[in-house]
Amino acid sequence: MTLSEKDSQYLWHPYTQHKTSQTPIAISRGEGALLWDENNKEYIDAIASWWVNPFGHSNKIIADAIYKQLTTLEHVLFGGFTHEPAIKVAEKLIEILPKNQQKIFFSDNGSTAVEVAIKVALQYFFNKNEKRTTIIAFENAFHGDTFAAMAASGISFYTQAFQGMFIDVVRIPVPIKGQEQESFDALKSVIASHNCAGFIFEPLVQGAAGMVMYEPDALAKLIQICKENKVLTIADEVMTGFGKTGKTFAMDYVSEQPDMICLSKALTGGTIPMAITTFTQDIFDAFYDDDINKALFHGHTFTANPTGCAAALASIDLLQTQEMQDNIDRINKSHLNFQKKIENHSKVITARTLGVIFAVEIKSDSEESYYGSMRTKLYNFFIEKGVVLRPVGNIVYILPPYIMTDEQLQKVYSIIEEAIEMV
Numbered sequence: 442m443t444l445s446e447k448d449s450q451y452l453w454h455p456y457t458q459h460k461t462s463q464t465p466i467a468i469s470r471g472e473g474a475l476l477w478d479e480n481n482k483e484y485i486d487a488i489a490s491w492w493v494n495p496f497g498h499s500n501k502i503i504a505d506a507i508y509k510q511l512t513t514l515e516h517v518l519f520g521g522f523t524h525e526p527a528i529k530v531a532e533k534l535i536e537i538l539p540k541n542q543q544k545i546f547f548s549d550n551g552s553t554a555v556e557v558a559i560k561v562a563l564q565y566f567f568n569k570n571e572k573r574t575t576i577i578a579f580e581n582a583f584h585g586d587t588f589a590a591m592a593a594s595g596i597s598f599y600t601q602a603f604q605g606m607f608i609d610v611v612r613i614p615v616p617i618k619g620q621e622q623e624s625f626d627a628l629k630s631v632i633a634s635h636n637c638a639g640f641i642f643e644p645l646v647q648g649a650a651g652m653v654m655y656e657p658d659a660l661a662k663l664i665q666i667c668k669e670n671k672v673l674t675i676a677d678e679v680m681t682g683f684g685k686t687g688k689t690f691a692m693d694y695v696s697e698q699p700d701m702i703c704l705s706k707a708l709t710g711g712t713i714p715m716a717i718t719t720f721t722q723d724i725f726d727a728f729y730d731d732d733i734n735k736a737l738f739h740g741h742t743f744t745a746n747p748t749g750c751a752a753a754l755a756s757i758d759l760l761q762t763q764e765m766q767d768n769i770d771r772i773n774k775s776h777l778n779f780q781k782k783i784e785n786h787s788k789v790i791t792a793r794t795l796g797v798i799f800a801v802e803i804k805s806d807s808e809e810s811y812y813g814s815m816r817t818k819l820y821n822f823f824i825e826k827g828v829v830l831r832p833v834g835n836i837v838y839i840l841p842p843y844i845m846t847d848e849q850l851q852k853v854y855s856i857i858e859e860a861i862e863m864v
Contacts, residue, residue, distance in 0.1 A: 443467065444479050466824070471498025474845040476829065486829045487853045489842045492648070492680050494711030496759050497844040503710045503755045510751035519547065519744040526750030533757050534719065537689055539698040542719040546737075547745040551679035551705035552585025554716035555641070557739055558675045558701045559589040559608070561720065562639030565673060565727045568735045573638035575609045577631055577672070582612075583649035584641060584677055593641050596649060598812075611635060615647060616659035628663055632670045639700075640667050641675040644691035645795065648680040651836035652800035654793050657694040664697035673724070674699040679716070683707040684760055684769050685840065687796030700724055710756035715749035768843040772797045775847065776839070779854045788861050800838040803861055819860055826856045 442450075444467035454465060467479040474497055476484045489495055496503065510526065517524060531545040548554050559576060566573040576593055583599070584590040591600050592607035600607075611631045616624035631637065644660060647653040667674050676699040681691035685707070688694060692702065701724065705716035728737050743749070759765055776799040783801060784792040790802040805815050816832045823830040830837060830853075837857055841850065 444469075463821075473497040473499075474842045474849055482827065484824075484827050484829050485845075485849050485853060486842065487845075488829060488831060488838070488840050489707075490711055490829075491706070491831075492685070492840050493706045495684060495707045495843045496710045496756065496765070497842050498711070500710060500712075500759075502759060503712055503752050506751045506755035507712060507748055510748045514747045516743065516746050516748065518742075520740060524745070524747050524750075526747045526754065527745040530717075530745075530750045530753050530757075533754060534704075534717065537757070537761075538702065538719055539690070539692055541698045541700075541721050542702060543722040544720040544725040546718045546720065547741075548716045548718065548739075549741050549743060550585075550714050550716050551677075551703065552587045552590045553741065554679060554703035554705050554718045555584045555590040555593065555675075555677055556587045557718040557737075558677075558703055559593065559639065559641065560739060561701065561718070561724060561728075561737060562673045562675065563608075564737065565724055566638050568727045568730070573636045575611055575631075575635040575637045577628065577637055577640040578610055578612050579615045579642055579647065580612045581615070581647060581650040581653070582641070582643060583647070584643075585679075609635075611637075615653060615655055616663065617653065617655050621656075621659045621662070624659065625662055625666065628666050632666070632672060637670070637672045639673040639675055640664075641677055644676050644678060644681055645686060645694060646681055646691065646798060649833065651802070651833040652793065652798055652838045654795055654800075657696070661695050661697040664695070664699060668697070673701065675701045675703065677703045679703055679705045683756070684765070684843065685796050685798055687769060687773055689760070708756065709749055709752035710759065712752045712756075713746065713749040714743075715746065715753060765843055769797055771847070772841060772843065772845065772850065775850050782854075783858065783861070786861060788864065797843065798838065798840050800836055801857065801861075803835045803837065803864055805835045805864070815864060818864065822860050822863060823856060826859075828853055828856050830857075 445464045448465050468476050469479050470477050474486055476486050546557055548557055578593040580595050582595045584593045592610050595612055613627035614624045664674050676692050678690050682704050700721050702719045709715050728735055773796055776794040780792045780794050783789055788804045790804055792801040815835050819832045
């Protein structure tokens with residue numbers, strides 16, 4: 442039996458309708474921006490394995506840091522205990538995060554980082570004897586699959602089975618170019634008509650919505666409106682964090698800063714699941730009390746896992762090297778050149794770039810659903826050509842490892858051009 446056949450016998454995959462989907466590809470090894478399956482077919486990982494792997498597969502620097510930590514202290518409970526790797530991660534992040542971020546809370550993945558932030562927003566006002574139960578989010582947002590994160594997400598097929606079971610979430614339009622005022626007015630209206638605790642957003646780029654982009658000034662205005670009305674703000678940087686937008690964090694482009702930031706994915710360089718939610722001192726102080734009931738009763742068995750912390754430290758160090766910053770700039774320039782080449786193509790609706798993120802929206806004869814026929818045709822074409830890309834409906838995006846070579850990038854661009862001609 443092949444690995445793929447054994448997989449079909451035992452495993453249940455995410456976001457997969459197993460009755461209609463193809464057999465999963467069994468990957469046997471990876472190096473740099475490349476993967477090889479069990480038949481030794483080579484693939485370019487053009488989405489950094491769901492945006493987690495900016496420094497390439499089997500990165501020796503991160504692997505050595507993990508090995509060293511494993512032979513010292515692999516894990517210890519974080520309730521009532523602490524350890525040097527967690528403290529070092531906190532110190533490192535406080536150095537590079539927006540200056541208002543002062544406290545670090547560890548969890549397991551992007552969804553739980555968001556879960557923590559939403560719970561904190563709600564309890565913050567509870568602790569102050571204020572009743573605020575509404576969370577504001579963007580239309581077509583995606584924040585994760587745990588319940589509060591799912592409630593804040595706006596992609597219906599992810600959440601439709603659970604309608605009526607969620608916390609109170611009200612959505613406002615994304616302030617894309619030309620629609621900024623509509624978004625500002627909607628936010629003011631929601632705040633005026635609801636008891637709003639927090640506003641959660643993907644800063645500058647909505648990932649799962651198809652890399653929808655909007656401007657820093659528009660986000661700054663929304664945050665300012667929230668501050669004026671004492672509504673807490675949550676920046677979900679799970680996708681955008683650690684260099685994806687060209688700066689360390691997307692919020693580095695924005696003049697106003699959030700009360701909370703959610704981090705995961707590239708945090709450990711694609712090695713060990715780990716997430717962090719960061720907070721202002723004011724938020725922490727609302728939980729700091731003689732009353733035990735005002736504490737944040739949230740935790741995970743592997744909170745601040747030392748091995749994950751070692752991977753995170755190595756990953757952040759890699760990001761800060763001049764070589765990696767030059768790579769990010771190189772990829773951005775390459776994307777911009779490709780955007781200019783194809784944006785006026787008769788089959789292209791729009792193309793857009795920010796940092797290492799590139800997206801192209803392809804014309805379709807019919808309205809395309811997230812997992813519609815065009816998406817399936819495109820995905821299968823890319824896999825056949827040896828490129829890992831996961832289109833969102835009729836939108837194809839690239840979010841590559843920063844170490845991807847120019848030759849590999851050009852091959853990805855060429856195959857996308859072939860795909861545009863094919864559809």
